[in-house]
Structures are given as C-alpha cells and as structure tokens.
Amino acid sequence: MGVAKPRETVAKGEPAGSGAKGGRREQLLEVAVELFATKGYAETTMRDIADATGILAGSIYHHFASKEAMLDEILRGFLIPLHERFAAVEREGGGPRETLSELIRISFSCIHDSPHAVAVYQNETDNLLRQEAFAYVGEHSARIEQIWLRVLRAGQESGAIRPDFDAKVAYLFIRDAIWSAVRWYRPGGQLRPETVADQYLDLLYGGLV
Amino acid sequence: MGVAKPRETVAKGEPAGSGAKGGRREQLLEVAVELFATKGYAETTMRDIADATGILAGSIYHHFASKEAMLDEILRGFLIPLHERFAAVEREGGGPRETLSELIRISFSCIHDSPHAVAVYQNETDNLLRQEAFAYVGEHSARIEQIWLRVLRAGQESGAIRPDFDAKVAYLFIRDAIWSAVRWYRPGGQLRPETVADQYLDLLYGGLV
Amino acid sequence: MGVAKPRETVAKGEPAGSGAKGGRREQLLEVAVELFATKGYAETTMRDIADATGILAGSIYHHFASKEAMLDEILRGFLIPLHERFAAVEREGGGPRETLSELIRISFSCIHDSPHAVAVYQNETDNLLRQEAFAYVGEHSARIEQIWLRVLRAGQESGAIRPDFDAKVAYLFIRDAIWSAVRWYRPGGQLRPETVADQYLDLLYGGLV
Amino acid sequence: MGVAKPRETVAKGEPAGSGAKGGRREQLLEVAVELFATKGYAETTMRDIADATGILAGSIYHHFASKEAMLDEILRGFLIPLHERFAAVEREGGGPRETLSELIRISFSCIHDSPHAVAVYQNETDNLLRQEAFAYVGEHSARIEQIWLRVLRAGQESGAIRPDFDAKVAYLFIRDAIWSAVRWYRPGGQLRPETVADQYLDLLYGGLV
DNA sequence: AATGAATGAGAGTTCATTCAT
DNA sequence: TATGAATGAACTCTCATTCAT
Structure with a gap:
C-alpha cells in the first residue's frame, strides 16, 4: 500500500x-x-x-522497483525542472508583466513537450497528496504557487495588473485555464503552442470584452 | 460490459x-x-x-445492479439537468453577454450544489467516452459545447465580445477555468459561489490589465 | 460473454x-x-x-484465460477428433454393417479413453448450445448425427438392416444406449471396452429375443 | 451444504x-x-x-424450507410412484416378456407425463448420491434395477429372452436407451409415446437386422 | 402470504509482485 | 536481462437464506 x-x-x-x-x-x-x-x-x-x-x-x-516508482520518476522528471524554470524566471527579475507572460509561456511549452506527464500530474495529484512518499509533489506545487502569487501581487503593486481582485483567485483562474489545456491540446495538431499561449495571454490580459 | x-x-x-x-x-x-x-x-x-x-x-x-450503474445514475443526475438549464437559458434569448454571464453563474452554482458529481464528471469522462454505455456523456457534453459556442459567436457578431480570437479557444479557456474550480472550491469554505462567479466574470470580461 | x-x-x-x-x-x-x-x-x-x-x-x-476456456479446450479435444474418426470410417466406404459396427466400436473406445470428456460432453451440451461461443459443439454434433443417419439408411437400402423403422428413432436409440454407458463404465473395471461393445452390437443386431 | x-x-x-x-x-x-x-x-x-x-x-x-427441499419433493414425487408401478407390474405375475414390455411402456408413459422430473432425475442423480439426505434415491433406484434384472433373468430362464448375454449389461443397455429418450422426446411433438415405445420394443426384441 | 432489505459465504477473476531459471 | 510460473490479496458480483414488517 x-x-x-x-x-x-x-x-x-x-x-x-x-x-x-x-x-x-x-x-x-x-x-x-x-x-x-x-x-x-x-x-x-x-x-x-x-x-x-x-x-x-x-x-x-x-528496471523499476514498483509501479509507484515509475510514477514517482515521471512526476519528479516533470515537476522539479518545471519548478526550476519558474524559479529561474523569477530570479531574472524582469518586470511583473514580462515575468507573468514568461510563466505562462513556460507552462504551455511544458504542455507541448510533456503532455502526458502534465496530464498525469493533473489527474493523479489529488490522490497522491495523501501519500507520504509523494509529499514532494505537494511541496513543489506550493512553492510554484508562491512564485505565481508573488508575481501577481508585484504586478498589482506596480500597477501592471488590476488591483481589484484577489490574487489567489486570479492565480487559480490562470492556473486552471492554462493547465487544463492539456486535456485538449495535441502536440501534433493544428494549434501551435505559441499561438495558444498568445491567445490565452491576450484573453487573460485584455478580457473578452 | x-x-x-x-x-x-x-x-x-x-x-x-x-x-x-x-x-x-x-x-x-x-x-x-x-x-x-x-x-x-x-x-x-x-x-x-x-x-x-x-x-x-x-x-x-x-439497490443497484452494478458499480457502473451507480456511476451512470450519478452522471445522468448531474449532466442532464445541467444541459437542460443551459438550454433553457439559451432559449430565453437574452443578449449574448447576459446569456454568457448566466451560463457561468449556472456553472458555479452547479459546482456549489454538486461538487462531487462535477468532480466525477471531470475526472472520469475521458475514460468513459470509450465505453458505449456512456455515449450519452459525450453527446450531452457536445451539445453543451455547442451552446457555449453559439453564445460566444453571437457575442462576437453583436460586438459584445472581441472578435479577434477563436471562439473554440475561448470556450475551452472559459470552460477549463470555470470547471477546474471544483478542485479547490469548497462549498462550506470562505468563498461564496456568487463571489467566485463574479470575480471570474470580471477577470474574463475585463482581463488582468 | x-x-x-x-x-x-x-x-x-x-x-x-x-x-x-x-x-x-x-x-x-x-x-x-x-x-x-x-x-x-x-x-x-x-x-x-x-x-x-x-x-x-x-x-x-x-495457463487459461477463464474457466470457460478450459471447458472449451476439453470439448474441442474430444469432439473434433471423434468427428474426424467417424468421418474417416465413413470415407473408407466399407459395407453399411461393418461401418456401423466400426462407429459403435469407436464410440466405446472413446468412452474408454476419455470417459471424463465424454461425460462432460453429455452433461453440459444442453446448456452449452445456448451459448454462441460453443456453437461448434452443436455443429459437430449435427454432422456426427448425419454420418450415423447416412450409414443407417444405407444399411436399410442394402437390406443389411431392417427397413421397418424410422432411421432417426433408431439413431437416437443407438446413440443413447451407447453414450450413456459412460455413466457406469469404468475404464479400470471388470468389463473390457471390446466386450461391452460386442455385447451391445449383439443386442443391437440380434435383439433380445 | x-x-x-x-x-x-x-x-x-x-x-x-x-x-x-x-x-x-x-x-x-x-x-x-x-x-x-x-x-x-x-x-x-x-x-x-x-x-x-x-x-x-x-x-x-x-412454501418450501429450501431449494433442496424443492428438489427433494420433485424427486420423491417421481421416484416413489414409479417404483410402485414397477413393483405392481411385477406382482401381477404375467409372463416375462409381457412384464418386460409393460415396464418399458410404463417408462415411456412416465417420460411423457413428467419429462421434467425424469430429466432432473437423470441429470442430478450422480451428484445426489453422495448426499446423505438423498440416500433414498439410490435405494429406490437399486430396487428398481432389481426388478428389471429379475424380469430379464426370468425371461432368459423361460426361453423368452436370449440367454447368451449378461443380464446386467442388457439392463443397462435398455435402461439407458429408454430413459435417455427424455432428452429428445417432446410431449407435444410428432411422436406419440406409444409409437416410440413400440418402436423401441421392436428394436429391442427383434434387433436391427 | 408476501415484501424488501440485509446477510455472509463464496464465486470467477485481476494484478502487483516475487523468484528460480 | 528476460522469462514464465506462481503468489496472495483484493475485487466485483451472485445467491441461498433470514427476518422485521
């Protein structure tokens, strides 16, 4: 078990x-x-x-100690590099808006490069969090969330982003909208990842109206 | 079988x-x-x-013929009424923007009322679509998608919504952003469903900037 | 299924x-x-x-995909070779009486060699015929029946067998008398299969009187 | 159990x-x-x-204490009267050949009147004999067998029946040929029970040749 | 007499995993 | 490294039977 x-x-x-x-x-x-x-x-x-x-x-x-060891390796291979790329972007210290855009572009390129790993992460995380051995999943996820929140709040303080809504709600909105794309985005399909990223950025910044 | x-x-x-x-x-x-x-x-x-x-x-x-019969009853009890509520809103024939807002509010109220059924629908649909017995899930989902697309396109034609992006991408963006909320929204928690719906509507219409 | x-x-x-x-x-x-x-x-x-x-x-x-697969293999291993042996005897084209005797001797040697398979065939066939996967049981049985009927009718025409009764009834009489022996015949018991076969042949040809 | x-x-x-x-x-x-x-x-x-x-x-x-109680009642209702009818025929003390014919006619009329009970008796007896509660099935069957054997042997002694084969083998031959008819005889079908009985008697007494 | 809910034992089957070869 | 046989626990589901109503 x-x-x-x-x-x-x-x-x-x-x-x-x-x-x-x-x-x-x-x-x-x-x-x-x-x-x-x-x-x-x-x-x-x-x-x-x-x-x-x-x-x-x-x-x-x-080759692998167990089925769970395979899952473990898959998730580590996806989550740790992603976390590092996000952290690197934040460390670069660009403006909030550029940083935010970069986070989103990284997310889409990640979906493009490892759609299966992203899907596994999305679908299995809920159950995994209850298991001690997968605690690192929760930890990396939390640190990633903090990066997003810092960037969003910095954007609100700098005036680059509207200050009239909760950063946490905005984060969840953005995160879900982006990562759920893995359910329909197909690497070999019509839509290029950059195109999707740009449309999403446009929608996100400018709104529907 | x-x-x-x-x-x-x-x-x-x-x-x-x-x-x-x-x-x-x-x-x-x-x-x-x-x-x-x-x-x-x-x-x-x-x-x-x-x-x-x-x-x-x-x-x-x-009480139930099988485990699958329980899942079936759960999904029907969630999907068919939801479809009907969406269809009713479309039939009312309000302006595209009001209709869109209403679709979103219904979605959040649905998440509020039946968070478990929504989660099951989200998590299991992918696997279910391969099974003949759950074909109706795909059918209702497709009809619901068509409602969203009609409303979005009507909004673009009437000028209520920006015409410069693909309605399908916008639909997926909205759908995922909304329904993924079931993963973090807790009916008894701090955030009221109306509040979340309003923040999402605001983000969606006005954008981050 | x-x-x-x-x-x-x-x-x-x-x-x-x-x-x-x-x-x-x-x-x-x-x-x-x-x-x-x-x-x-x-x-x-x-x-x-x-x-x-x-x-x-x-x-x-x-080793086996299912319980049914075991039954299937047992029945095929019994029925198909039996059918082939019967067909071979018929092809040899001996006189009707010799052919009939040979069919009976084969039947008893089959009971002697595979009493369990014969018993399974006898006891389960009725239920099996309703299942599509065991259609071949009915088909082989029907072809075997046709061999018996052809031999009996040829015997009647050639005068080797009395013409004053229905070949079908005679077939059923013979078949049941022979194959039911599996219920009491024990391979290791006192009665040798050839002895039983001979007595049955004698009874069958000469009658009780 | x-x-x-x-x-x-x-x-x-x-x-x-x-x-x-x-x-x-x-x-x-x-x-x-x-x-x-x-x-x-x-x-x-x-x-x-x-x-x-x-x-x-x-x-x-x-209405019934158990499933087995139903089976019990079915078998008793078939076996005991049958045994009594056989015993009565034997007691009447007719000639061996008439008695034998009567036993056979009774058997066919029994198949005609209670085909289902006969089939149950035939199909389930093997398993039942191992169960103490169904010991009476074995007992009645044994007594019935003795009646047949006495009649056959009396026939052989009186010269009404050929003396050159084992009475036990003849009994099994007759029994199986007759009772197996339940597998194909249909009360409402073309063949009248008397016709089948007569054809069987004819085959039995006169033989095929 | 009949219902309908429940029991509890056991059925066929699946599957992650182990291990001698 | 890979095989193939085996394990043992767990799974979904069935069914004769019981019992309060």
Whole structure:
C-alpha cells in the first residue's frame, strides 16, 4: 500500500559505458507515462506497460522497483525542472508583466513537450497528496504557487495588473485555464503552442470584452 | 460490459407514504459520489461504499445492479439537468453577454450544489467516452459545447465580445477555468459561489490589465 | 460473454526440448475434466481445480484465460477428433454393417479413453448450445448425427438392416444406449471396452429375443 | 451444504379447507421442475423460480424450507410412484416378456407425463448420491434395477429372452436407451409415446437386422 | 402470504509482485 | 536481462437464506 522504498534502480542514472542498455528503461517510462495519462494510473496494469514495450510484466522489475516508482520518476522528471524554470524566471527579475507572460509561456511549452506527464500530474495529484512518499509533489506545487502569487501581487503593486481582485483567485483562474489545456491540446495538431499561449495571454490580459 | 439493465428496484421511485424508506438508495448514492470524487471511480471499492454506509458490500446489489450503474445514475443526475438549464437559458434569448454571464453563474452554482458529481464528471469522462454505455456523456457534453459556442459567436457578431480570437479557444479557456474550480472550491469554505462567479466574470470580461 | 480469446500462453505448444515443461497446463486440464465430469461444470470451482493441482486459484489464469476456456479446450479435444474418426470410417466406404459396427466400436473406445470428456460432453451440451461461443459443439454434433443417419439408411437400402423403422428413432436409440454407458463404465473395471461393445452390437443386431 | 431438515411445510399435504391456498405451492414446484430440468439444478436460482412464478425469492421460503427441499419433493414425487408401478407390474405375475414390455411402456408413459422430473432425475442423480439426505434415491433406484434384472433373468430362464448375454449389461443397455429418450422426446411433438415405445420394443426384441 | 432489505459465504477473476531459471 | 510460473490479496458480483414488517 505504501510507496515502496525506491531501490538504487529507481534513482540510478545511466550506467556509464553500458551503451544501449538504458534504452529499455526510457522506453518503459515513455510507455508508462502515455498509458498513465491516457487510461489513468490505477487503470494501467504492469501488463499493459509490458505489452506495449514488448517484454513480460515481471521483467519491468529489473528496471523499476514498483509501479509507484515509475510514477514517482515521471512526476519528479516533470515537476522539479518545471519548478526550476519558474524559479529561474523569477530570479531574472524582469518586470511583473514580462515575468507573468514568461510563466505562462513556460507552462504551455511544458504542455507541448510533456503532455502526458502534465496530464498525469493533473489527474493523479489529488490522490497522491495523501501519500507520504509523494509529499514532494505537494511541496513543489506550493512553492510554484508562491512564485505565481508573488508575481501577481508585484504586478498589482506596480500597477501592471488590476488591483481589484484577489490574487489567489486570479492565480487559480490562470492556473486552471492554462493547465487544463492539456486535456485538449495535441502536440501534433493544428494549434501551435505559441499561438495558444498568445491567445490565452491576450484573453487573460485584455478580457473578452 | 456496459451498464447492466437496472432491475425493478432501480427504476422504481420512492415508495409512497413510507417516509424515510428508499433512503438507503439515496444514501448509497451520496456516499458513492463522494468516494468516486475523492478517490476516483476505479480506486473506490464496493466495500468502501458499503462500509461508509454501514452495510455489507453484497447488499448494495439489492439497490443497484452494478458499480457502473451507480456511476451512470450519478452522471445522468448531474449532466442532464445541467444541459437542460443551459438550454433553457439559451432559449430565453437574452443578449449574448447576459446569456454568457448566466451560463457561468449556472456553472458555479452547479459546482456549489454538486461538487462531487462535477468532480466525477471531470475526472472520469475521458475514460468513459470509450465505453458505449456512456455515449450519452459525450453527446450531452457536445451539445453543451455547442451552446457555449453559439453564445460566444453571437457575442462576437453583436460586438459584445472581441472578435479577434477563436471562439473554440475561448470556450475551452472559459470552460477549463470555470470547471477546474471544483478542485479547490469548497462549498462550506470562505468563498461564496456568487463571489467566485463574479470575480471570474470580471477577470474574463475585463482581463488582468 | 463467450470464451475469452486465449492469451499467448494458451495457444502456444509445448516448449521444445523442455521435457516436462508445460505439464502444468495438461495437469490442470486433466484435473479439470475429471472434476467437471464428476461434480458438473457449474459446481466445480476454480479453487477446486487449483487445490487438486496444488496451486492457487489465481495461478490457473496464467495457463487459461477463464474457466470457460478450459471447458472449451476439453470439448474441442474430444469432439473434433471423434468427428474426424467417424468421418474417416465413413470415407473408407466399407459395407453399411461393418461401418456401423466400426462407429459403435469407436464410440466405446472413446468412452474408454476419455470417459471424463465424454461425460462432460453429455452433461453440459444442453446448456452449452445456448451459448454462441460453443456453437461448434452443436455443429459437430449435427454432422456426427448425419454420418450415423447416412450409414443407417444405407444399411436399410442394402437390406443389411431392417427397413421397418424410422432411421432417426433408431439413431437416437443407438446413440443413447451407447453414450450413456459412460455413466457406469469404468475404464479400470471388470468389463473390457471390446466386450461391452460386442455385447451391445449383439443386442443391437440380434435383439433380445 | 447438507440438506436442511425438512420442516412441516415440506411434507405437509394440502391443508383441508384452505381452498386455493396450496395452488402457489404446486405452481412453484411446476416452475422449479421445469427450470431444474432445463437449466440444471445448480444453475437455477431461487430468483429464477420466483420470477417465473411472479413472487419474490424470499417468499418461496413460506412454501418450501429450501431449494433442496424443492428438489427433494420433485424427486420423491417421481421416484416413489414409479417404483410402485414397477413393483405392481411385477406382482401381477404375467409372463416375462409381457412384464418386460409393460415396464418399458410404463417408462415411456412416465417420460411423457413428467419429462421434467425424469430429466432432473437423470441429470442430478450422480451428484445426489453422495448426499446423505438423498440416500433414498439410490435405494429406490437399486430396487428398481432389481426388478428389471429379475424380469430379464426370468425371461432368459423361460426361453423368452436370449440367454447368451449378461443380464446386467442388457439392463443397462435398455435402461439407458429408454430413459435417455427424455432428452429428445417432446410431449407435444410428432411422436406419440406409444409409437416410440413400440418402436423401441421392436428394436429391442427383434434387433436391427 | 408476501415484501424488501440485509446477510455472509463464496464465486470467477485481476494484478502487483516475487523468484528460480 | 528476460522469462514464465506462481503468489496472495483484493475485487466485483451472485445467491441461498433470514427476518422485521
């Protein structure tokens, strides 16, 4: 029930000099994230992942300690870099509006680059927060929220953003509007991520009217 | 294999004059929708539902034909009335902006009244669309989308809404921003649904700047 | 919902050169056919089969897709070879009386070799015919019946068999008399299958009087 | 697991002066025997019986102590009178051949009158013999077998029947040929029971040749 | 007599996981 | 590394039976 303690296999990087060996690991992770995103984590079986990879279910355990370890690796690989990119943008210290725009552009490029990981993050976070082993998900999410709130409030103070609404509500509004796009945005589809980002920015700044 | 045909017990209404009779059915449905929303449909077991209701798992089948039948009843009870309310607003034929505002207010009142059903709808729809028995979910969703699109386009034609962006993108933006609120909105919390609706309307119409 | 498609494990043959490998599959089938014959298909549980084999019930599913798939394999393994043997005898084109005798001898040798499968076939066919997945049982049975009828009618025309009764009634009489022997015939008992066959042939041809 | 001790309800006859009261009991028994014969005893649920009768499953227990009690009553109602009719024929002391013919005619008339009970007897006896509560089934069957054997042997001694085969084998041959007819004989069909009986007698006495 | 709610045991089946090879 | 057999717990669902009304 609890999250299995990750063994070395979970965290270990590419063994140097092993050539194509690690390819199977990446392949499994790619297959897993797609299935987790598409069918849901609980609904995806190790057999599903193994079948799509062309090995047997039991063999996955040579690469990952557990199903949860796969989820863990997926979420860390998505959440930590995202947090770092957001923090970097904030550190650059541009104007609030430019910073806000950059946060939004990063979000869309993230949806573009890792739509499956984003979907998994969105769909599974609620359940995960109750599990100790996934506490870091909540922590990174909270720090990311703080970045958004600081930027929004700085914008309100500087006059770049209207001061007449609650920053928290605005944050939630923006966050949900952006991240939910993962449900319909298709990387290979008609809409380019920059286009969507620009339309969203336009809607967000200028409003419907 | 799709939602099993409900037995007689399923379709029959409240036994007349029996006061609290039939309460067990409603109680089970309330417990189920909360668990489905909180833990997810697949992750909720019949035992979970039974335990929370104070009966044995097998006894649920006296009231519902299957777990899927419970989900079915929950979704129908949420989706069909919502569709009807939207359709009624459109039929009233007010101005595009008033109509749009009303759609948004209805959405928030729906989140307020049935947050669990909304969450279930949001979380499970993706998987459900693949199942024949839940085709009606896709159909109602599509008709609801058409209502939003008609209203948005009417607004653009009448000049009430900016014409310089794609109605479909705007719809998705609005839809996601609103319905995702179910993830953080708590009926008993500080924020009143009307307040949230008004802030969202304000953000939406006027923009951040 | 009919017999589930066997997974890869089901269709694959004996792993070459592995000696006793795959024995578990056969062992399970032998245990299953005996239990199905003795207790009845519905009354036999997967746990019964597993217990008698020395594994856990869930482990059966490593070898067979379902209980029904086991029944299916048992029936095919009995019915198709039997049909082929009957058809081969008919093709040989001996005289009607020799052919008839041969059909009867084959029947008894079949009861001798696979008494359990015969019993399962006899006891479960009625219920099975209603299921689409077991349509082949009805089809083979019908073709076997046609062989018997052709042989009987040829015998009547050639004068080798009395012409004064209905071939269909005679077929049913013979079929039931023979196949019901599975209920009392014991392969290891006093009566040899050839003896029983001969006595039956004698009774059948010469009558009681 | 064991057969429930029959309560008074099981054995009690028609309460005098209760008018149509017992009709429901008979109705249930008729429905049950048909379902037991058609689907098998184990495969028939109390709900099946109740549905076909127009009451709820629980209500059956006002008339019968258990499902097994219904089976018990069905088998007794078939087996005991049959045994008595056979015994009466034997007591009459006609010639062996006339007696044998009469046994066969009685058998066919029994199939004609109570095809469902005969089918249940044939299909379920094997399993039943292992249960203490159904010991009487084995006992009556054994006594019936003895009657047949006495008649056959008397026939062989008197020269009315060929002496050159084992009476036991002949008995099994006859029994199976006759009783199996229940599988295809339909009371309302083309073949009259007397016709079938006569054809069987003819086949039996004169043989095929 | 009948209802309808509930029980509790057990059914077939699934699945993450382990491990000898 | 991968296989394939097995585990064991949990799952959805069924059903004979009980009992207050």
